[in-house]
Amino acid sequence: MTAAPAARLLHRHLRGQWPAMRRLALWSAVESLPAFASGLLLARAIDDGFLARRPLTGLGWLAALAVLQAVGALGTRRIYPWLAATVEPLRDSLVGAVVTGALRRTIDRVTGPASASGGAGAGISQVTEQAEAVRALLGTALRNVRQMLAAGIAALLGLTLLAPLPALTAAVSVTLALALFGALLGVQVRRYRTVVRDAERIGEAATEIVQGARDVVACAAEPRAARTVGEAVDAQAGALRAFARSRLVRLPVLALGVHLPLLALLALSPRLVEEHRLTTGQVAGGVSYLVTGLQPAMVLLVDAGGTLLLSLAVVLGRLAEVCAEPLRAPRVAAPVTATSYDLEAEHVTFAYSAEAAPVLADLSLHVPEGTHLAVVGPSGTGKSTLADVLAGLVRPQRGGVTLGKVPLPDLDEAQLRSAVVLIPQESYVFAGTLRENLTYLRPDAATADIDEAVDAIDLAGTVERLGGYDAAVPPGGGSLSQGERQLVTLARAYLSAAPVTILDEATCHLHPAAEARAERALAARGGTLIVIAHRISSAQRAQRVLLLDGSAPQLGTHETLLALSPLYAELVGHWRT
Ligand SMILES: Nc1ncnc2c1ncn2[C@@H]1O[C@H](COP(=O)(O)OP(=O)(O)OP(=O)(O)O)[C@@H](O)[C@H]1O
Numbered sequence: 422m423t424a425a426p427a428a429r430l431l432h433r434h435l436r437g438q439w440p441a442m443r444r445l446a447l448w449s450a451v452e453s454l455p456a457f458a459s460g461l462l463l464a465r466a467i468d469d470g471f472l473a474r475r476p477l478t479g480l481g482w483l484a485a486l487a488v489l490q491a492v493g494a495l496g497t498r499r500i501y502p503w504l505a506a507t508v509e510p511l512r513d514s515l516v517g518a519v520v521t522g523a524l525r526r527t528i529d530r531v532t533g534p535a536s537a538s539g540g541a542g543a544g545i546s547q548v549t550e551q552a553e554a555v556r557a558l559l560g561t562a563l564r565n566v567r568q569m570l571a572a573g574i575a576a577l578l579g580l581t582l583l584a585p586l587p588a589l590t591a592a593v594s595v596t597l598a599l600a601l602f603g604a605l606l607g608v609q610v611r612r613y614r615t616v617v618r619d620a621e622r623i624g625e626a627a628t629e630i631v632q633g634a635r636d637v638v639a640c641a642a643e644p645r646a647a648r649t650v651g652e653a654v655d656a657q658a659g660a661l662r663a664f665a666r667s668r669l670v671r672l673p674v675l676a677l678g679v680h681l682p683l684l685a686l687l688a689l690s691p692r693l694v695e696e697h698r699l700t701t702g703q704v705a706g707g708v709s710y711l712v713t714g715l716q717p718a719m720v721l722l723v724d725a726g727g728t729l730l731l732s733l734a735v736v737l738g739r740l741a742e743v744c745a746e747p748l749r750a751p752r753v754a755a756p757v758t759a760t761s762y763d764l765e766a767e768h769v770t771f772a773y774s775a776e777a778a779p780v781l782a783d784l785s786l787h788v789p790e791g792t793h794l795a796v797v798g799p800s801g802t803g804k805s806t807l808a809d810v811l812a813g814l815v816r817p818q819r820g821g822v823t824l825g826k827v828p829l830p831d832l833d834e835a836q837l838r839s840a841v842v843l844i845p846q847e848s849y850v851f852a853g854t855l856r857e858n859l860t861y862l863r864p865d866a867a868t869a870d871i872d873e874a875v876d877a878i879d880l881a882g883t884v885e886r887l888g889g890y891d892a893a894v895p896p897g898g899g900s901l902s903q904g905e906r907q908l909v910t911l912a913r914a915y916l917s918a919a920p921v922t923i924l925d926e927a928t929c930h931l932h933p934a935a936e937a938r939a940e941r942a943l944a945a946r947g948g949t950l951i952v953i954a955h956r957i958s959s960a961q962r963a964q965r966v967l968l969l970d971g972s973a974p975q976l977g978t979h980e981t982l983l984a985l986s987p988l989y990a991e992l993v994g995h996w997r998t
Pocket residue numbers: 773780798799800801802803804805806807
């Protein structure tokens with residue numbers, strides 16, 4: 422993002438405030454009168470008064486300065502209503518624009534393919550807070566930075582009238598300092614924005630982990646979770662250091678804009694007095710302009726002003742994105758709903774990286790609704806990968822998978838997850854009650870339905886041993902054996918009533934009889950059952966068998982493959998021994 426959208430946004434929303442801003446400028450001029458006249462009056466007080474041994478005259482000039490200070494204070498007092506008149510409508514106008522933008526974006530999200538998580542409320546409150554931040558930042562900038570800048574300009578003008586040559590030196594020096602500051606402001610804005618974004622990433626990473634704390638604990642993924650947040654924190658620390666380095670620009674800017682003009686005036690004062698007929702009072706007045714007018718203005722601009730400008734640029738940039746996004750974003754089609762559960766892979770090619778050889782190459786497969794399919798093949802031929810592709814967990818680089826003729830990426834995420842259930846070899850059993858574990862995929866299941874699933878999968882003995890459905894399952898499954906954990910996940914799949922169930926060696930820890938009972942129960946329950954086979958018996962039970970052998974997958978029945986495929990015959994022989 423460049424600063425242009427932020428500047429355009431500010432300009433658009435300040436357009437109606439020109440009358441108030443003109444009054445603001447007028448009273449700023451009045452407020453700066455003492456800064457403008459201070460050096461001139463001081464020079465007269467010294468030259469015509471104190472050095473001329475006329476102290477009353479000197480005091481008179483100083484009294485004139487005091488009167489001007491009072492006039493300046495009056496100007497300051499008159500500034501505040503116009504400050505409010507400039508800034509308050511800006512907030513209303515910005516809030517209106519960003520709320521409209523956020524609502525449009527939320528509507529797009531609700532009617533678009535992504536889920537509407539987060540809701541309109543969170544988004545709108547976030548952007549209205551940002552609009553409030555713009556109001557506060559601009560208010561501070563107009564109050565403090567404007568005041569100091571006006572005083573700095575007034576001091577330079579006063580110095581020009583008092584001593585043109587030092588004024589020229591100061592003007593050149595200040596211009597160079599401002600040019601350097603402006604040139605490096607972009608770097609600071611970019612680095613500050615990175616700091617803000619990295620801070621948001623820490624929040625996002627931590628929120629995800631807190632929301633999924635149960636899953637993190639169940640999978641013993643605490644070190645990984647800590648690493649994820651740690652990486653985000655390290656990234657922000659690096660960004661903060663880079664930003665701090667970019668702030669070092671204040672040193673040359675202050676040296677050029679403040680110290681150089683003062684040094685030049687002091688160093689050249691003997692020559693200025695001798696050759697340019699500057700009086701002592703004029704030199705003192707010049708020093709006063711530089712020290713009390715120019716120096717505070719430059720310091721404030723570089724320190725507070727710099728921070729304010731950075732914050733304003735970043736927050737305004739964010740608001741500009743919020744306002745512009747809905748207008749730029751094309752409206753996307755609503756998610757499609759599958760009406761049947763035929764699963765079809767068409768010319769699927771999948772590789773784990775651009776450099777790696779494809780695990781699946783141009784694979785086509787039709788699994789009509791209700792089919793019981795076994796997938797077999799030597800180790801490493803892509804059976805688990807195919808399971809992930811069919812479940813829509815990974816996307817093929819070429820080709821695609823459809824469910825009921827609808828490409829998986831077009832399906833509503835929630836519908837896809839409830840339509841296709843994949844049970845992996847590693848049982849996911851988490852800390853909670855046994856009931857919570859069993860109903861994980863169908864939280865509203867009635868006890869009678871749980872009873873049916875438990876009975877079908879033959880888990881009743883384990884339920885009894887643990888002390889019923891409300892018995893606590895400790896983190897990692899506690900005393901549950903590997904086989905019992907697999908039975909829990911199989912009962913969970915049974916209970917889910919998903920139209921497509923994929924078991925990826927999900928019965929490998931079961932006794933063959935228990936495996937047979939579970940597979941038969943899932944097949945009899947209705948829907949499609951795809952079993953990545955662990956034993957030959959799984960293939961024998963299935964209606965269809967897909968043999969993956971890397972080059973040319975073959976589909977058939979157990980009998981036809983046994984007759985036609987030497988590899989399949991070899992696998993069967995291997996399984997039987
Ligand atoms: N996440 C991954 N990143 C990179 N390569 C992977 C990944 N997962 C699997 N592979 C590789 O892809 C190939 C196929 O793996 P996959 O697990 O799908 O085979 P498989 O037939 O299920 O094997 P097995 O029967 O041993 O479980 C293997 O060479 C494997 O090393």
